[in-house]
Amino acid sequence: MIEWALITTGARPVPRPAATPLVWAAAFGGALLLVALLNTLVGIDRPELALPAVSLLAALLGLFARFTAAPGTALLCWLILNAFAVPPVGTLTWAGSRDALWLTCLYTAALVGTVGARLAHARAAYRRVTLAEPDDAPMDP
Template structure:
């Protein structure tokens, strides 16, 4: 099968996006690290402070992702947070008042990180292309 690939000379105007599976792996590992560090300090990762720190980590991990990866990123990070950061530890449960807020917060963080990175890359590419 013949596959056409564009030939690029010099610098690319916009960086290539990361694979969705790579973004999911990095964000899940980062979430696990944040939740474990909160547990070692003696605070649970399911608290408001833990969710804020986790949202920042998710936004940072989503900077190289496609926007379509945001829902999966949010659900994977929520599953890690729910299993290891919120009581009962070691079980995935559904707490009706808290979990929809956690999922929405993580989804907003992933989408914001992706959109901010795309806008920054587009502005930088526009500046390189126009004198």
């Protein structure tokens, strides 16, 4: 005997990531604002506080960005850190291992934010196939 059952799908649309130039503008402006705030509150000679703060900003921006925005986000955040969080302020320098570590931290943070967002969106958009319950079937408590 064949029984017919109604199959329903619960597809949800996946949100579109923000445009890359918009993410980069937010990275530049947000990092500049954050570093200026930290310089005002704790002083210029404390870049060890600025790196985690700007890394968190990069991760938050990654939640709304495409994967292709991560390198630019990291680079823009690093430029602000290097120019305004490390004395002499306003001068770009390259201190080999320190700056490589900073770029790695910022890039990793941006990627972690993007991967987390993509996983959350994929899970939300997952199509579930369920059998529809007939009207006369008893409901489980």
